[in-house]
């Protein structure tokens with residue numbers, strides 16, 4: 001999301017902003033949802049290759065079961081084209097609502113629009129779509145998820161306070177064209193630039209995947225032997241980076257600081273072990289909030305354009321105590 005569109009999106013989360021963007025006429029465009037005892041809900045997941053995705057799916061499924069809802073689940077296996085097809089299949093199956101975790105910002109626009117045309121409300125989970133092409137309160141009901149810019153900023157702030165002279169940064173970006181990759185980069189890079197004295201020596205996508213993250217980290221460590229910080233946009237790539245650092249004969253967490261986002265148990269354990277220095281959580285427990293938002297809409301409540309998830313922060317000061325509660 002660009003700085004301007006993001007600011008507009010943020011403004012829309014204030015009460016006045018809600019009225020501005022999702023005012024009566026805008027909300028009128030949205031497909032309606034009848035109040036029912038039981039719903040048939042669709043969840044179009046983007047991929048299942050990491051603990052974060054598995055925790056998110058588990059939360060959506062467990063909560064649906066608790067409520068006695070029929071749960072239609074698809075896994076796009078990392079393909080935006082398959083995810084569009086998955087949403088079309090849910091439309092054909094006549095689900096009441098579609099929860100969509102869009103892999104990338106632009107390619108999932110046709111899926112959002114197809115559901116709207118079919119009269120099925122869409123709630124975006126964890127990632128957004130391009131706000132210049134589809135809008136909350138108009139084309140889809142709302143976005144439920146973390147503030148990715150803030151996540152990047154929080155990890156940068158930790159580094160600024162704790163760098164101890166380590167200033168040469170390798171950044172491992174998430175999936176190109178996805179909102180968390182765009183926003184986590186922006187939040188981190190802007191804060192680092194404003195602080196001064198740091199240099200991002202390389203920034204490249206590891207596609208949010210462990211092995212890709214390891215391979216990219218290995219190549220970048222060879223190209224930049226003076227790098228002493230690795231900032232990974234998620235835990236999987238941070239774990240891959242740890243392997244790359246060790247393969248280079250260096251000590252992760254000491255010779256090279258490792259910073260991550262997600263906060264799964266394995267990464268929090270790595271903080272306890274001193275291999276990761278700090279992790280911002282990206283809360284994957286969507287189930288309760290997702291269905292509550294859907295029910296509020298069915299009751300006729302105006303829904304805010306962004307339902308924000310709150311994230312924790314782990315560093316050596318709290319990782320051991322928090323380990324048990326990490327997902």
Ligand code: AHR
Pocket residue numbers: 050052053126127180208233234235236261262282
């Ligand atoms: O959209 C959230 C990101 O997607 C998580 O950080 C990552 O692990 C996942 O695949």
